[in-house]
Amino acid sequence: MNKLEERMNELKSTGKKALIAYLTAGDPSLDVSAKLLSALAENGADVIELGVPFSDPLADGPVLQASAVRALAAGTTLNDVFSLADGFSKKFSTPLVLLVYYNCIYRKGVELFCREAAEAGVSAVVVPDLPFEEAGRLDLAAASSGLINIRFLSPTTTESRMVSICKSSAGFIYCVAFTGVTGERSLLDPGMLTLLANARKYTDVPLALGFGIATPQQAAAAAAAADAVIVGTALLRQIEKINDPAEKTGAAGKFINSLKKAIDGAF
Amino acid sequence: MKDSGRFGIFGGRYVPETLIQALDELEEAYLAARDDEAFQLAYQEVLLNYVGRPTLLYRAERLSAKLSGATILLKREDLNHTGAHKINNALGQALLAKRMGKKRLVAETGAGQHGVAAATAAALFGMECVVYMGEQDMRRQALNVFRIRMLGAQVVPVSSGSGTLKDAANEAIRAWVTDCRQAYYLLGSAVGPHPYPMLVRDLQSVIGREARAQSLQLLGRLPDILLACVGGGSNAIGLFHPFLADESVKIIGVEPAGKGLETQEHAATLAKGTHGILHGALSYLLQDEDGQITPVHSVSAGLDYPGVGPEHSYLKSIGRAEYAAVTDEEALAAFALLTRTEGIIPALESAHAVAHAVKIAPQYEKETVILVNLSGRGDKDVQTVANLMEAEAL
Numbered sequence: 001m002n003k004l005e006e007r008m009n010e011l012k013s014t015g016k017k018a019l020i021a022y023l024t025a026g027d028p029s030l031d032v033s034a035k036l037l038s039a040l041a042e043n044g045a046d047v048i049e050l051g052v053p054f055s056d057p058l059a060d061g062p063v064l065q066a067s068a069v070r071a072l073a074a075g076t077t078l079n080d081v082f083s084l085a086d087g088f089s090k091k092f093s094t095p096l097v098l099l100v101y102y103n104c105i106y107r108k109g110v111e112l113f114c115r116e117a118a119e120a121g122v123s124a125v126v127v128p129d130l131p132f133e134e135a136g137r138l139d140l141a142a143a144s145s146g147l148i149n150i151r152f153l154s155p156t157t158t159e160s161r162m163v164s165i166c167k168s169s170a171g172f173i174y175c176v177a178f179t180g181v182t183g184e185r186s187l188l189d190p191g192m193l194t195l196l197a198n199a200r201k202y203t204d205v206p207l208a209l210g211f212g213i214a215t216p217q218q219a220a221a222a223a224a225a226a227d228a229v230i231v232g233t234a235l236l237r238q239i240e241k242i243n244d245p246a247e248k249t250g251a252a253g254k255f256i257n258s259l260k261k262a263i264d265g266a267f
Numbered sequence: 268m269k270d271s272g273r274f275g276i277f278g279g280r281y282v283p284e285t286l287i288q289a290l291d292e293l294e295e296a297y298l299a300a301r302d303d304e305a306f307q308l309a310y311q312e313v314l315l316n317y318v319g320r321p322t323l324l325y326r327a328e329r330l331s332a333k334l335s336g337a338t339i340l341l342k343r344e345d346l347n348h349t350g351a352h353k354i355n356n357a358l359g360q361a362l363l364a365k366r367m368g369k370k371r372l373v374a375e376t377g378a379g380q381h382g383v384a385a386a387t388a389a390a391l392f393g394m395e396c397v398v399y400m401g402e403q404d405m406r407r408q409a410l411n412v413f414r415i416r417m418l419g420a421q422v423v424p425v426s427s428g429s430g431t432l433k434d435a436a437n438e439a440i441r442a443w444v445t446d447c448r449q450a451y452y453l454l455g456s457a458v459g460p461h462p463y464p465m466l467v468r469d470l471q472s473v474i475g476r477e478a479r480a481q482s483l484q485l486l487g488r489l490p491d492i493l494l495a496c497v498g499g500g501s502n503a504i505g506l507f508h509p510f511l512a513d514e515s516v517k518i519i520g521v522e523p524a525g526k527g528l529e530t531q532e533h534a535a536t537l538a539k540g541t542h543g544i545l546h547g548a549l550s551y552l553l554q555d556e557d558g559q560i561t562p563v564h565s566v567s568a569g570l571d572y573p574g575v576g577p578e579h580s581y582l583k584s585i586g587r588a589e590y591a592a593v594t595d596e597e598a599l600a601a602f603a604l605l606t607r608t609e610g611i612i613p614a615l616e617s618a619h620a621v622a623h624a625v626k627i628a629p630q631y632e633k634e635t636v637i638l639v640n641l642s643g644r645g646d647k648d649v650q651t652v653a654n655l656m657e658a659e660a661l
Contacts, residue, residue: 065427069427102281158288
């Protein structure tokens with residue numbers, strides 16, 4: 001069984017909710033990213049979503065865009081991201097999921113990308129600009145490398161598409177809490193509860209809620225409704241202005257720890 | 268019936284899940300409107316009595332004589348209301364938006380011609396309009412920024428990336444994802460996710476339909492060669508599409524070679540690009556080995572784009588169209604030449620098509636007819652050209 005599925009099942013069987021933490025690879029450097037990944041794993045991240053920096057991230061808000069700009073300015077390449085993943089997965093059992101725009105996969109060659117990602121210890125890919133209808137080729141390539149291609153649901157997903165998406169999903173389903181781009185929001189949208197309740201009718205695959213979760217309180221509220229909580233922008237916001245690597249990893253660890261406690265405390 | 272959204276392997280819908288429903292609604296609304304006589308009449312009416320169509324097919328006698336070769340005809344899209352072909356698309360889509368009950372238009376713009384067209388459509392139909400524009404383009408097309416604002420639309424500066432058309436489109440798409448239930452995304456070129464490349468092409472095909480009928484009337488036959496500049500490629504696909512079945516007609520799109528195809532500073536996507544995905548479609552793309560979109564350059568803001576419409580990629584792949592490229596310098600020379608020989612100031616974008624005519628016309632006799640799409644007028648570029656001439660004089 002895929003490492004991500006194993007971890008999600010394990011949490012489910014103990015009645016726990018998963019914390020999925022996002023980090024852009026190479027922001028501000030590969031060395032610091034490696035330290036940040038360790039800090040996340042050691043402080044309660046159940047799954048790590050590692051972002052492949054892309055020049056044109058059209059699903060991302062300003063914080064994640066700026067992060068990608070820094071990573072690319074530091075010269076981060078796709079091979080660097082794979083090495084970073086490889087180094088991490090040799091030391092930690094925390095499953096790694098790659099957040100990657102489809103052009104980076106397509107350009108590399110869909111099959112080759114999946115093989116190299118799997119060899120680097122990656123368990124799944126999350127592709128924000130690849131809807132279900134266009135996913136056929138990646139699904140096949142991912143499956144033959146033992147990777148999962150994570151599905152998305154959004155508040156605008158129609159019932160009929162939701163059925164198909166749920167039926168073909170594995171690992172977790174990335175439920176977008178808002179129409180919009182990534183970034184913090186002051187309140188969680190009540191519409192997300194409807195989305196989660198509808199999705200539950202069609203699948204047992206864990207539902208992960210992302211977009212807009214910024215505080216431990218919001219994380220706890222999200223965890224009460226979903227099986228997993230994805231935090232990206234808020235984490236980057238905590239650390240983006242800190243230059244000292246030790247302070248940066250310290251701040252990241254502390255923030256993840258506070259989220260993890262809030263999520264666990266919710267039950 | 269629903270379209271496959273593909274031109275050969277090109278096109279498709281590479282967008283976030285949130286937009287799928289909006290694209291489905293748009294496709295459904297457009298297909299219904301396309302077959303609805305009342306909608307078509309309303310569109311024809313606005314083209315006739317507001318835009319001022321049909322535009323002239325003008326025989327450029329002095330330019331042809333000067334080049335002492337082929338006969339050059341200009342399809343005068345510069346004579347449209349607002350000064351470019353962009354209005355054909357903007358009004359058609361704004362009518363569609365109105366029919367869909369949307370009250371807010373979101374648009375991206377490069378040279379500002381589409382921004383002006385979208386703002387004009389919004390003023391005419393009493394809609395709200397927000398235009399995203401790269402900061403670099405706001406500087407070099409300042410006149411159009413004023414025009415858009417005077418028309419009552421909001422201009423949002425985009426500083427991300429290179430501050431040009433690509434970044435404006437990213438930002439417009441982000442704004443649309445955020446407000447996709449209320450806003451209508453009025454895309455300005457034949458790019459983007461399905462159904463936009465089809466929708467924009469259909470609306471711009473009025474150029475080619477008129478040019479075809481006018482050629483038959485003027486010459487008693489079809490032209491031998493069609494030329495149009497290609498950035499995203501909407502004026503080109505609008506001219507080309509009605510001629511695709513006419514095998515005797517050679518079709519050439521002209522891309523911006525910037526400072527030269529051998530340099531990194533060009534935006535000749537079909538000449539130098541590889542297959543990739545940008546703004547929701549699979550097409551040719553200027554990118555590096557990792558799939559990062561590379562910075563591009565053209566003196567013309569409207570052509571300064573690392574992607575290209577998927578139907579052009581398809582026409583290239585089946586060999587129905589050829590794509591050439593001309594440099595900034597050649598475009599500027601053509602700009603000056605057309606201005607002085609015919610008293611017509613072309614947009615820098617359109618000057619690329621003229622420049623290729625200048626290049627190839629001498630290879631032919633006057634019996635050969637080259638039809639050039641003069642997609643827009645150059646008022647917006649006068650400052651840029653004056654600055655470049657001044658710099659050259661120093």
